[in-house]
Amino acid sequence: MLNNQIALFDVTDFEDEVIEKPDLDSYDYVIVAMSGGKDSLAAVLDLIEAGVPRSKIEMWHHSVDGRGDDANPLFDWPVTESYCEKLAEALGIPIYFSWKQGGLEGEMLREDAYTRPTSFETPDGTFQSGGDSGKKATRRKFPQLAASLSTRWCSAYLKVDPASKAITGQTRFAHKRTLFVTGERAEESSARSKYKTFEPHRTDRRHGRSKRHVDHYRPVHSWEEQQVWDIIERHRINPHPAYKLGWGRLSCMTCIFGSASQWASVKAIDPDRFERIASYEDEFGVTIHRTQSVRERVASAQPYDTLDPELVKVAMSTEYKEPIFVDDWKLPAGAFGESSGPT
Ligand code: SF4
Numbered sequence: 001m002l003n004n005q006i007a008l009f010d011v012t013d014f015e016d017e018v019i020e021k022p023d024l025d026s027y028d029y030v031i032v033a034m035s036g037g038k039d040s041l042a043a044v045l046d047l048i049e050a051g052v053p054r055s056k057i058e059m060w061h062h063s064v065d066g067r068g069d070d071a072n073p074l075f076d077w078p079v080t081e082s083y084c085e086k087l088a089e090a091l092g093i094p095i096y097f098s099w100k101q102g103g104l105e106g107e108m109l110r111e112d113a114y115t116r117p118t119s120f121e122t123p124d125g126t127f128q129s130g131g132d133s134g135k136k137a138t139r140r141k142f143p144q145l146a147a148s149l150s151t152r153w154c155s156a157y158l159k160v161d162p163a164s165k166a167i168t169g170q171t172r173f174a175h176k177r178t179l180f181v182t183g184e185r186a187e188e189s190s191a192r193s194k195y196k197t198f199e200p201h202r203t204d205r206r207h208g209r210s211k212r213h214v215d216h217y218r219p220v221h222s223w224e225e226q227q228v229w230d231i232i233e234r235h236r237i238n239p240h241p242a243y244k245l246g247w248g249r250l251s252c253m254t255c256i257f258g259s260a261s262q263w264a265s266v267k268a269i270d271p272d273r274f275e276r277i278a279s280y281e282d283e284f285g286v287t288i289h290r291t292q293s294v295r296e297r298v299a300s301a302q303p304y305d306t307l308d309p310e311l312v313k314v315a316m317s318t319e320y321k322e323p324i325f326v327d328d329w330k331l332p333a334g335a336f337g338e339s340s341g342p343t
Contacts, residue, residue: 022198022217024052028176033163034059034095036080036087036240037250039183039220042228044091045235046219047181059088059095060166062159064252066103070119074105074276075154075252082320083240090237090324096121098162101131104252107157108280110139115157120166129165141286143256147191154256160202167203167214174210181217187224188249197221229335236329238322241315243332245269246304253315256288259338260301263294268303269312306333 024030030052032044047057061084064076081097088095098120100107106116117131139153149156163180167173180201186193200206201214220228232239240250247262254266254277267274277288278295287293314322 022179022215024050024179026177027056027179027215029173029178030057030181031167031178032057032059032181033159033183034061034084034088035183035250036061036077036084037183038228038232038239038243039185041087041183041237041239042220042223042231043181043183043218044093045231045237048091049231054092057093059084059093060163061095061097062162063097063099064104064154064158065099066101066106067097067099067119070099070101070103072103072105074103074273075254077240077242077250077253078316078318079241079314079320080250082318086320086324087237094123096123096166098166100158100162101128104143104154104158107153108139108142110137112136112138118162118165120162120169122166122170123172127169129169141284142280142288145256145288145290147189152256164203167201167212173214174212177213177215179215179217181219183220184218185223185225185228186221195221225336229331233329233331236325236327238324238326238329239332241311241320241322243334244306244311245308245315246306246334246337248334248337260297261304261338264298264301265303265307267298268307270316274298304333 024047030047032040032047034040034044044057044059048054061081063071063081065071065073067081085095098118100118101116110116113136114131114134117128119126119128143154144151146152149160167178167180178201180203184192184195186195195218196216197218199216201216204212204214206213242250242253246265251257253270254273255262258266263274274294278293281287281293281295289297314320
């Protein structure tokens with residue numbers, strides 16, 4: 001078995017500088033990394049409540065499975081991209097997508113090859129970066145369960161790196177002040193509790209020739225889950241359908257951190273996708289979980305009892321047709337529930 005996995009970068013290598021909460025008025029651009037989940041939604045709503053003009057805000061969604069002709073749908077919820085598009089439209093905020101060509105599945109199947117290029121949308125069109133340098137290497141196994149982004153490479157390659165490439169690849173950010181906003185909360189895990197609320201972003205070059213000033217802000221870092229649902233209710237926003245199906249956290253549908261009940265639920269609503277994951281475990285000879293295959297995990301687990309067929313249809317469609325704003329807002333079934341996901 002070939003297992004020379006590749007470290008993209010050491011993401012713990014942030015500049016160790018303590019800075020206070022940002023002066024939101026001082027930025028030219030405010031970019032919100034929007035997964036479609038409750039925490040990034042809470043972050044954008046918090047900026048709106050704080051008075052940041054929507055004309056300054058952009059949502060950036062990193063398409064984990066790739067996009068368009070470059071897509072390999074295996075990990076993410078089919079409806080997520082469309083939900084994010086409709087959400088952005090309803091809030092009056094532009095949205096830009098970025099993705100590694102071939103998506104997570106393509107990177108996982110990499111064999112003696114460079115990592116594939118990243119594509120990113122901008123106000124001036126779609127551009128691409130990378131794919132022709134670095135080290136040729138082989139993965140042929142799932143990202144491993146760990147807090148370190150070098151081992152759990154999916155977040156680094158499919159989210160952190162595309163965002164960085166989309167910033168460094170656009171001259172509009174030179175000689176400007178940009179705030180990059182993400183929705184991690186301390187309550188989610190001990191690893192996340194150590195993240196700073198505010199720090200220079202990894203693409204910051206304020207002292208370099210480009211004078212590209214980029215700060216990273218986590219406005220909901222200290223929030224409890226109740227505060228997150230409260231702000232979503234205040235704005236009467238219909239949460240992503242996965243929450244209504246019982247998921248407590250919106251990560252990939254087949255997230256490597258999925259609990260046994262989540263894998264059982266995936267199997268119940270999309271047996272073909274479950275089988276593809278299980279077959280890859282067989283083929284690689286390495287399971288996602290340290291000791292059990294997904295087949296073994298679902299054998300003793302029950303799917304959620306909230307898998308309403310109509311809701312399943314909404315979550316498994318590539319077009320979100322439900323309203324974004326709802327009058328009869330209800331806390332979804334997954335709220336305060338099991339929230340297995342990235343550490
Ligand atoms: S949601 Fe899970 S599988 Fe998807 S990129 Fe994040 S850690 Fe990886």
